[in-house]
Structures are given as structure tokens and as C-alpha cells.
Amino acid sequence: MKNETEDRIIRLGEEYLHYTLEYKKIKNMNLRIYRDGRVAVSVPVGTQEIQVEQFLSSYRERIREILNNCRTAERIRREIMRENKGKVWYLGRRFQKRVIKADHPFVRFLDDALIVAVLNPQSEKETDHALRKFWKEECLRLFSQVLTQQYLHVRPYGAQMPTLSVRRMKSRWGSCMPQQGKITLNTRLIGAPLECVEYVAAHELCHLLQPDHSKQFYLWMDRIMPDWRQRKNRLNQWAKESEGAE
Numbered sequence: 001m002k003n004e005t006e007d008r009i010i011r012l013g014e015e016y017l018h019y020t021l022e023y024k025k026i027k028n029m030n031l032r033i034y035r036d037g038r039v040a041v042s043v044p045v046g047t048q049e050i051q052v053e054q055f056l057s058s059y060r061e062r063i064r065e066i067l068n069n070c071r072t073a074e075r076i077r078r079e080i081m082r083e084n085k086g087k088v089w090y091l092g093r094r095f096q097k098r099v100i101k102a103d104h105p106f107v108r109f110l111d112d113a114l115i116v117a118v119l120n121p122q123s124e125k126e127t128d129h130a131l132r133k134f135w136k137e138e139c140l141r142l143f144s145q146v147l148t149q150q151y152l153h154v155r156p157y158g159a160q161m162p163t164l165s166v167r168r169m170k171s172r173w174g175s176c177m178p179q180q181g182k183i184t185l186n187t188r189l190i191g192a193p194l195e196c197v198e199y200v201a202a203h204e205l206c207h208l209l210q211p212d213h214s215k216q217f218y219l220w221m222d223r224i225m226p227d228w229r230q231r232k233n234r235l236n237q238w239a240k241e242s243e244g245a246e
Contacts, residue, residue, distance in 0.1 A: 004045075007104050010053055011111055012060045018100060018117070021052060029055050033063065037070045088114050089191030089242050099127055107134035139166040139187045143197070147183065150201040153224045159208040173200045173235070176207035192238050199231035 004023040009016055019039035029047065032040045043052055056063070088095050095114045102117035107130055109115070116134075118126045144164055151161055162176070162183045169175075169186040176183050183204045189197050202225045210217040221228050 033066045092193030143185050146201045154205045174204045176204040196235035
């Protein structure tokens with residue numbers, strides 16, 4: 001069995017620690033801190049994440065002491081803790097975007113922050129590229145799940161499962177092409193509360209049953225999602241609250 005290596009981040013007190021986690025055929029957990037500030041943890045195969053976090057937490061003060069003596073410790077700490085002006089929304093919650101340096105780029109949520117790890121944190125192009133890739137993948141994953149769930153409500157009436165695409169739209173949350181069996185959802189929806197994403201998905205699915213916005217369309221909406229008006233109002237409210245955010 002090959003050793004498995006992962007990039008991880010943990011919050012220790014008021015600080016974020018970026019470390020490399022490696023699963024190995026060993027009996028005990030080991031911690032290594034290199035001169036350049038890199039932190040590596042090796043653990044037995046099958047170790048649970050909570051055990052690793054407890055292990056690191058128990059060495060919190062020692063880790064801080066060693067890092068403070070590293071030549072690049074202060075620079076790494078500033079990069080990890082540096083807060084950009086931009087804030088991002090995800091499913092109705094607002095997160096602070098933090099850009100850090102890492103040998104293996106990744107983007108993930110941690111507590112109240114969206115961590116963007118790139119090779120060169122000073123490169124806006126590199127950061128933007130990582131974020132665009134992350135948001136597209138996250139939109140496709142989440143919207144596919146929501147669309148599949150909401151489709152169950154229209155399937156009994158003869159609607160066929162549509163294909164999904166995502167893109168940024170200026171004036172619409174979504175669109176439906178019934179003849180092509182295609183639904184497109186606005187990537188900005190990823191920031192709205194889940195109930196709002198479900199509403200937009202249901203709205204577009206109802207167009208498979210009724211292409212226009214006639215009275216019959218809204219009768220379908222009432223049948224498929226009785227509280228759609230409340231959800232629509234919540235979406236409009238969120239759109240105002242999040243205006244200007246990334």
C-alpha cells in the first residue's frame with residue numbers, strides 16, 4: 001500500500017496552521033517542523049481526523065515556539081492570517097477570503113474563511129484562476145444534487161431529466177430550454193441560501209411542464225413547491241445583501 005499524503009489546515013487558537021499529513025505503516029504519530037517553516041505530520045494508516053487535530057492541539061505551544069524561531073516563520077504567519085478585502089458568500093453564509101502560499105494549490109473552507117492556497121499569493125491571476133476552477137466545480141456538484149432532488153417532484157408528470165450547465169448571468173438566476181432538455185443556472189446562486197437554490201431549480205424544472213410564465217406555470221409552481229413565494233423573497237433579499245461581494 002502506497003503512503004497517502006494530504007495538505008491540511010487546522011485552527012490552533014487564533015492561528016491557522018498549514019501542514020502536510022502522511023499516512024504510513026507506523027505505530028505512532030510523528031511531528032516534524034522544518035527550517036523553512038514547513039510542518040509535516042505522519043500518522044498510522046486509519047487514523048481519524050479528530051485524532052490528528054487533538055495531537056496537534058497538544059503540541060500547540062511547542063509548534064508556536066519552534067515556528068517563531070524559524071527564519072521564515074513570520075512571513076508564513078502573515079500569509080496565512082492575511083485578510084483580503086474581498087468577502088465571498090456560500091449558501092447564505094459570508095466568508096473572509098484568505099490567500100496563503102502552498103506547494104500544492106487548493107481551495108477549501110475552514111471555519112469562517114475560504115482558504116485559497118497557491119504557489120504565489122501575490123499573483124492575482126493565479127488566485128483568480130484557482131477560485132474560478134473551484135467555484136465552477138462546486139456549482140456543478142451542488143446544483144446537480146439540488147436539480148436531481150427537485151426533479152423527483154416533476155418526474156411523475158412526464159418531465160425528462162434535463163442536462164445541467166452553469167455560467168455567470170447578469171440578469172437571470174437560471175434559464176430553461178425545454179425542447180433541448182437543458183437547464184442553465186447562474187453561478188452566483190452558489191452564494192444564496194440553499195432554499196433559494198432549490199427554488200430556482202424548481203422554477204426552471206417547471207418550465208419543462210409549461211414553457212412560459214402563464215397562469216398554468218404558477219399553478220405548477222404551487223403544486224411542486226407551495227412556499228416558492230417566500231423562497232423567492234428570500235432570494236431577492238439576499239441579492240441585495242450580497243451586492244458588491246465577490
